Amino acid sequence: MTNSIREIEGMEVIFIIGSNTKETHPVIANRMIKAYRKGAKIIVADPRTVPMVKFAEVFLKLRPGTDIALLNSMAHVIVKEGLQNDAFIREKTEGFEAWKNSLEEFTPAKAEQITGVPKADIIKAAKMYGGSRKAGIFYTMGITQHTCGTDNVRTIANLATLTGNIGREFTGVNPLRGQNNVQGASDAACLPNVYPGYQKVDLPEVRRKFEQAWGVPLPPKRGLYATEMMNAAVDGSLKALYIMGENPILTDPNQHHTIKALENLEFLVVQDIFMTETARHAHVVLPAACSFEKEGTFSNTERRVQRVRRAVSPPGEARDDLSIIMELSTAMGYPMDYRSPEQVLEEFGRLWPALAGITYDRIKSRGIAWPCPTKDHPGTEFLYKDGFAKKVPFVPIAYNPPDEVVCENYPFVLTTGRNLFQYHSGSMSRRVGAIEEHAGEAYVELNPADGGKLGIANGEMVKVSSRRGDVEIKARFTRRVSEGTVFIPMHYREAAANVLTNDALDPDVMIPEFKVCAVEIVPLEKKAAKEVTASAK
Amino acid sequence: MVSLTINNKKVSVPEDLTILEAASRNGIKVPTLCHHPQLTPFGGCRLCVVSVKGMPKPVASCTTTVSEGMEVTTSTPEIEDLRKLVLELILSDHPNDCMTCEATGSCALQELAYAYGVRGEAYPGERRVYAKRDGNPFIERDMEKCILCGRCVKVCDEVQGVEALDFTYRGFRSKICPSYEDDLDCEFCGQCVSVCPTGALTGKQWARRGRYEGVREVDTTCPYCGTGCTLTTHVKGNEIVRVSSKPWTPNEGWLCVKGRFGYKYVSSPDRLTKPLIRRASGEFEETSWTAALEYTAAWFKKIREKHSADAIGGLSSARCTNEENYLFQKFMRAGVGTNNVDHCARL
Numbered sequence: 001m002t003n004s005i006r007e008i009e010g011m012e013v014i015f016i017i018g019s020n021t022k023e024t025h026p027v028i029a030n031r032m033i034k035a036y037r038k039g040a041k042i043i044v045a046d047p048r049t050v051p052m053v054k055f056a057e058v059f060l061k062l063r064p065g066t067d068i069a070l071l072n073s074m075a076h077v078i079v080k081e082g083l084q085n086d087a088f089i090r091e092k093t094e095g096f097e098a099w100k101n102s103l104e105e106f107t108p109a110k111a112e113q114i115t116g117v118p119k120a121d122i123i124k125a126a127k128m129y130g131g132s133r134k135a136g137i138f139y140t141m142g143i144t145q146h147t148c149g150t151d152n153v154r155t156i157a158n159l160a161t162l163t164g165n166i167g168r169e170f171t172g173v174n175p176l177r178g179q180n181n182v183q184g185a186s187d188a189a190c191l192p193n194v195y196p197g198y199q200k201v202d203l204p205e206v207r208r209k210f211e212q213a214w215g216v217p218l219p220p221k222r223g224l225y226a227t228e229m230m231n232a233a234v235d236g237s238l239k240a241l242y243i244m245g246e247n248p249i250l251t252d253p254n255q256h257h258t259i260k261a262l263e264n265l266e267f268l269v270v271q272d273i274f275m276t277e278t279a280r281h282a283h284v285v286l287p288a289a290c291s292f293e294k295e296g297t298f299s300n301t302e303r304r305v306q307r308v309r310r311a312v313s314p315p316g317e318a319r320d321d322l323s324i325i326m327e328l329s330t331a332m333g334y335p336m337d338y339r340s341p342e343q344v345l346e347e348f349g350r351l352w353p354a355l356a357g358i359t360y361d362r363i364k365s366r367g368i369a370w371p372c373p374t375k376d377h378p379g380t381e382f383l384y385k386d387g388f389a390k391k392v393p394f395v396p397i398a399y400n401p402p403d404e405v406v407c408e409n410y411p412f413v414l415t416t417g418r419n420l421f422q423y424h425s426g427s428m429s430r431r432v433g434a435i436e437e438h439a440g441e442a443y444v445e446l447n448p449a450d451g452g453k454l455g456i457a458n459g460e461m462v463k464v465s466s467r468r469g470d471v472e473i474k475a476r477f478t479r480r481v482s483e484g485t486v487f488i489p490m491h492y493r494e495a496a497a498n499v500l501t502n503d504a505l506d507p508d509v510m511i512p513e514f515k516v517c518a519v520e521i522v523p524l525e526k527k528a529a530k531e532v533t534a535s536a537k
Numbered sequence: 538m539v540s541l542t543i544n545n546k547k548v549s550v551p552e553d554l555t556i557l558e559a560a561s562r563n564g565i566k567v568p569t570l571c572h573h574p575q576l577t578p579f580g581g582c583r584l585c586v587v588s589v590k591g592m593p594k595p596v597a598s599c600t601t602t603v604s605e606g607m608e609v610t611t612s613t614p615e616i617e618d619l620r621k622l623v624l625e626l627i628l629s630d631h632p633n634d635c636m637t638c639e640a641t642g643s644c645a646l647q648e649l650a651y652a653y654g655v656r657g658e659a660y661p662g663e664r665r666v667y668a669k670r671d672g673n674p675f676i677e678r679d680m681e682k683c684i685l686c687g688r689c690v691k692v693c694d695e696v697q698g699v700e701a702l703d704f705t706y707r708g709f710r711s712k713i714c715p716s717y718e719d720d721l722d723c724e725f726c727g728q729c730v731s732v733c734p735t736g737a738l739t740g741k742q743w744a745r746r747g748r749y750e751g752v753r754e755v756d757t758t759c760p761y762c763g764t765g766c767t768l769t770t771h772v773k774g775n776e777i778v779r780v781s782s783k784p785w786t787p788n789e790g791w792l793c794v795k796g797r798f799g800y801k802y803v804s805s806p807d808r809l810t811k812p813l814i815r816r817a818s819g820e821f822e823e824t825s826w827t828a829a830l831e832y833t834a835a836w837f838k839k840i841r842e843k844h845s846a847d848a849i850g851g852l853s854s855a856r857c858t859n860e861e862n863y864l865f866q867k868f869m870r871a872g873v874g875t876n877n878v879d880h881c882a883r884l
Contacts (some may be wrong), residue, residue, distance in 0.1 A: 004805045005764070005787065025721035026726060026793035027764045044834070055698060076617045077752070177763030181862070182855035182882050190880040192855035196863060201876055214871040219846065223876030226884065229850040237842045238850050242833075244865055245854025251884045274807050283820065284833050289811035290761040292770060292777060296858030300765025304787065308858055311777055312756040312803065316810025317826065321861040325868050327826070331834035334872035336864065344860035364785065367582070367758075367765070384645035420724060423761050423795055434674035434742060435794070438725070512881035521686040535856040 002172035003136055004302045004369060004381040009035050010170035011471035013128055013135035015043045017156070018067065018142020018515075022051035022426035022511035023420040025140075025176050025301075030085055032138075043125045044116075045070060046142065047415055048445070048487060049480045052434055057127045062115040064415045065402035065516040069154040072128040073111030075162055080508035088164030092392055099158065106399075112379055114399065116482070130163055140178060141417070145515045147403045150508040154395045155387045161392050167384035177301035179424070180291070184299035187355075187370075188348065192223030197352025207448060213351055216334065225510040227503065233261035240267040244321060245288065249277040253512040254468045254503035255496055265522030271324060274427045280424070288321050289314035296322075296341045297363070299370070303380070305358050306367030322498040343373065388472040402516040406484070410466065410518035412450070414500060417515075422491035430491070443476040446521070447483045451475060454523055461524040462489070466517050469499040486519065541607035541827060549620060556598035556609055557585055566612050568620060568652075570627075570645055571686035572599045573732050576695055579687050583623050584649070587611045618835060619763025621653050630664050632681050635822060639677075640736030642749040646684060647735075655842040665709070669718075675725040675741060675798050682738040685711055689729035695790060696826060698730050731790065738797060747773035760856065761795045764788065768796060776804055846874035853880040 008014065008031040029052060036055045038043055044053050045060040045067070053059045054507045062070050078084055079100055089096050108119035108316075115122075129135050137160060142151045156173060165171040177183050198204045201222055211218050218355040224232055230252060232238035241262070262268055262281040271283040273290045293314040299305050314320070321342065326336040338344050342360045349355040354371035357379075368379035378534040383444060406413055423429040430436055443462055446454075456462060458477040463470055464486070473488065473495040478483035481487055488497040502517040539552045550559040555578060560567050570582040580600035587598045591606035595616055598609075610616075628650060637643045650657070657817050667680040687704065690713060694700045701723035715721050750775045756789050759766045767786035777800050779872040783788035784820045808820035812829035813821040824832075840848050851869040853862050862880070 012783070019718075022724075025762050025764050026724065027788045027791050029698075029768050030696055030789075030791045033696065036698075040826070104818070106711045119667050149560070167674070179763055179855035179881070180758065180765065181858065182759050182763055182880070183879045184859040185855045185857070185862045186882050188866060190851075190862050190866045190878050191882075192879050194874050195870075196866070210870075214609040214867060218571045218870055219874060219876050219878065223878060226849060226852055226879040226881065229877060229879065232850070237848065239844055239848040240837060240850070242849070242851045242863070243839075244880055245850065245856045248852065248884070249883060264539045264841065269836075273598070273809060274802075274805075275809060278677055279809075283815045283836075284829055285809065285813040286829060286833075287811060288857045290803055291858070292757065292803050295560075298765060300758070301857060302762035302765075304765060305859070306758045306765055306767070307756070309755050309757040311757060312775045315804075317809045318810055319826070319858055320809065322864060325861065325864045328830050329836060329864075329868045329872040331830050332837060332872045334868070336868070336872075338864075340774050342862040344863055348859065348863045374597075421794055423799070428760070428802045429795060429799055431805040431807060433801060434798055469650065489852050505634075509883065514884075519607075525849065 001174040001302045002166060002383040003170070003174055004304075005031055006030055006383060007170050007172075008136065008259075009038065011035055011040050011134050011136045013041050013043065013132040014330065014369050015045075015129050015135060016138045016140065017054055017071075017127070019138050019140040020046065020050040020142075021138065021176065021419060024178065024418050028176060028421065032315045041128055043128060045125075047194055047482070047485055051189070051283065055488070058121055058128065060121055061123055064413050065148075067143060067152045067156050068399040069111045069150060070104055070117060070122065070399055071159055072106040073122050073401065074129065075105045075159055075228050076121050077108060077126035078130035078162055079323040082128060084162050085133070085164030086474055089162070089438055092388060093394060094391040095394040099396050100472055102396035109228050114208060115502040125291075128342045129159070133165065135163065135165045136170070136172055136174055137165075138174045138176060140176045142515060145174070145513060146213055146511075147506050147513045148400060149506040151397045151513045156395055157399050158202040158397070161394060162254050165385065166383075169382055172302070172382055176449070180300075181298040183301060183303060184297070184305075187299060187352070192225055195351070196348055197354060199352070210351070225507055227510045229262040230258055235263065239265060240272075241265055242269050243278060244271045247272075247276040247278045247425040247427055248494055249281070249426065250387070250490070250493055250498060252503075253482060253498055253501040255499045256469050270429075272322060274431070276425065276427050286324055287318040288324065293318075294320040294322070297345060300367070303371055304367040304369040305355070305363060305478065307360065307363055333424070338370065364528055404467075404502050404514050404518045410520050411484070412519050412521055413462070414466065414517050414519040415485065415487050415515050416490050417487065417499040417503060418491065419489045422489065424491065426491040426493065441474060442489070442495035443474045444521070445478050445481045445487040446475050447479060447481050447485070448477040449483050451477050452457070452488075454521060457474060457525045462521050463524050464500060464519050464521050466500040466519045468502070471495040471497075473501050486521065539603050539605045541603050541605070541609060544611055545607045550603060554603050556587060556589075556596075556601050556603055556607075558782065559603050560611060565611060565732050567598055568649055569599065570734055571651065573686065573688050573691070575789065576688060576691040579691065579790045583683065583689055584620055586616055586619055586777060588613055588616055596597045602751070620656060624649055624653055624655040625657065625659040628655060629660035629686050631657060631684070633657055638682070638736040639739040639743055639748065644736060644840060645734035663709070665712075668710075672720040673722070673725070675794065676721055676727060676730055677744070678721070679737050679739075680712055680714075682735050683713055684735055685713065686734060687713070689713060689730040689735065689738060692732045693723070697724065697726055699723050702729065705750055705803065713727060720867045725794040725798065726792060727794065730797075731792075741799060742801065743779045746778035749772065751777065759792075759796045761799065766792055768792070770782070770800070809813050821838070839874065849875055850877035853878065855881055
């Protein structure tokens with residue numbers, strides 16, 4: 001987030017696109033509702049009638065994967081109406097004219113054809129966002145998990161740049177982080193192309209700095225992204241994998257491919273708190289402590305570094321990940337001996353100035369948001385207050401359909417995500433009795449009209465198939481989804497959405513297209529009947 | 538700004554404040570039951586009544602705004618008698634079973650009864666009896682303990698935007714329920730539980746796990762989404778028995794169903810407790826930490842020698858801490874010798 005969560009309260013316009021905020025970030029939704037009570041206007045763009053729509057002045061129910069057409073058209077309207085921020089464009093940006101010309105074709109009428117959103121609503125939303133200088137954009141994986149994920153984000157950046165809605169209090173661009181410490185894991189550089197603090201591994205002077213700090217020569221080329229590792233395991237070039245606290249069998253796209261990858265490895269070690277679907281394929285399983293059993297810090301979606309404290313001790317011989325890594329590294333001939341987690345954070349801060357001012361003592365009652373370069377720095381609530389390192393470029397973005405589109409054999413668009421009650425692969429939330437009792441059953445959201453066409457009743461079992469696999473799942477009729485679109489939450493191993501999803505990748509950042517694939521749906525009983533007839537023949 | 542006196546103390550406050558807020562800002566405590574600083578005022582319980590010079594009757598300080606020259610007295614014998622009367626009336630229709638009540642020790646009603654020495658014996662008579670229990674798995678609703686303060690109704694509407702609860706019926710039969718008196722079927726954020734001043738709303742999974750005796754509080758950060766809510770874990774022995782959050786945290790004390798009720802996995806019998814190695818038979822066998830880590834290191838070294846360090850990859854976790862993630866990538870880069878390290882930021 002370029003803003004803090006607190007700043008949501010001061011926004012005039014809140015534009016939520018590709019984020020089911022009320023279910024996936026419920027307490028951020030509380031803050032949005034607080035802003036709404038103070039008079040903020042809310043725009044929601046989503047293929048489903050998500051709960052935040054209740055508070056929306058405009059709801060843009062777009063077809064999955066058509067975000068670029070919608071956003072470019074909003075920019076088109078803003079320019080046509082003269083609502084752009086001319087001073088900001090003049091002083092801080094470049095490439096405006098060429099980009100402006102690229103918008104010409106994205107008339108609201110054309111965008112309506114592509115997105116299915118009435119043009120009057122596109123115009124209304126554009127005027128609302130473009131007419132405010134205290135507007136925030138909020139998005140999550142609905143924007144990023146596409147083959148055009150990077151372009152989707154660039155289109156959002158263009159919109160914010162056009163209106164100058166960035167770099168001030170109460171206005172900015174806010175990707176909401178889906179996991180407790182996905183911000184921190186990225187900052188700490190569990191990424192193949194950068195060292196801690198986003199310092200590029202292929203820059204020789206950066207590599208020398210880290211070689212000096214860590215006392216060994218370091219590899220000069222970027223490594224493999226997670227999705228590439230699975231491909232490398234399948235083709236045999238990756239032989240061993242060390243997985244700490246992840247469950248790719250449920251969270252990676254195209255489950256059959258992931259299982260094939262893991263089974264093809266010579267050696268797999270999984271460090272986790274439960275025997276996950278992934279751990280079952282391991283050669284060594286290491287029992288870890290969970291977050292309530294150890295000391296450390298998480299960085300939340302607003303870059304706030306906050307304390308994690310030990311409330312209880314781990315069960316049996318389970319150990320915190322820090323001590324496991326240290327001992328393993330020492331056994332590999334690279335000794336590590338930190339006396340406390342804080343010593344690790346200190347080393348991290350020495351190598352990345354943004355964290356240098358954060359100590360456990362300073363964050364004992366309230367976290368501090370980075371950048372925080374010195375011990376007396378208060379932290380940074382919103383980014384780009386002092387401008388940008390260079391001129392912000394406007395990037396023309398073309399609209400292209402998703403990798404997989406509907407066809408005769410696969411006539412429905414499947415989109416995936418989370419629901420309010422469960423979390424990710426469910427290894428934690430599905431072991432909470434009350435949650436499992438209330439939301440323990442997999443389902444596919446289906447428009448009642450589609451249900452009628454399939455000749456099924458609400459609650460009947462159906463078989464959902466894609467080019468990659470099939471699942472048997474209960475149909476849940478709801479007008480949340482439009483006709484032709486269906487939704488499956490990703491949490492349920494017994495009907496895993498990721499058996500179906502497409503592992504086509506965004507070429508820039510290798511993110512898979514979880515949000516759009518083509519599927520077929522048939523009633524389970526009829527299918528069975530068909531098979532009986534077929535085998536009788 | 539307006540100037541007024543409260544208990545003969547001259548104070549100056551913004552003009553849109555209530556008498557209660559003005560008193561509170563100046564360190565003067567007025568007893569309340571239905572008032573909650575994060576919700577709009579209700580004026581239902583009449584416990585916060587104060588005397589204002591020139592007004593014929595005591596006024597509710599939570600709903601009366603300040604005005605220039607106002608002279609307020611927050612405690613007089615007449616007002617204290619009124620407060621005592623209100624408490625007597627509330628307790629006359631209350632189970633008074635503090636012995637087994639989950640809220641004991643954190644109950645606003647209990648504290649006031651204690652402070653005023655009220656036992657609820659002054660007005661014997663009929664009591665509300667509600668035998669039916671709510672069948673949802675998260676929130677216990679014991680409506681016999683409800684004092685009709687309306688905080689749950691307000692928080693569900695104003696903060697959560699859900700409107701799952703409201704007042705029904707009238708007079709003695711007044712009751713707070715979901716529509717048609719059904720079981721709750723809401724977001725189960727438990728905001729209502731957190732603002733309930735009595736034991737009317739509690740977490741079902743808290744029941745008889747621990748109240749105050751032997752319970753420690755440890756503040757930490759929620760392990761679920763990226764919002765990063767501050768949780769207060771209530772720990773008894775080696776078990777988390779309850780999770781709450783304080784109003785001055787970055788999340789203003791609000792939580793969601795997972796943050797508030799989703800902690801039970803920690804003590805799940807499924808937790809892994811010993812390192813495991815897969816034997817030739819394909820079965821996992823328990824082993825020691827030393828054996829497991831030496832075996833792992835030996836495999837990594839063998840693959841590095843036979844192929845290269847780039848034949849090894851590491852997937853770290855957005856669930857783990859900054860420190861663990863930092864060390865994991867350092868291990869992969871400096872200990873193993875590869876940049877093949879990633880996590881689930883995209884997944």
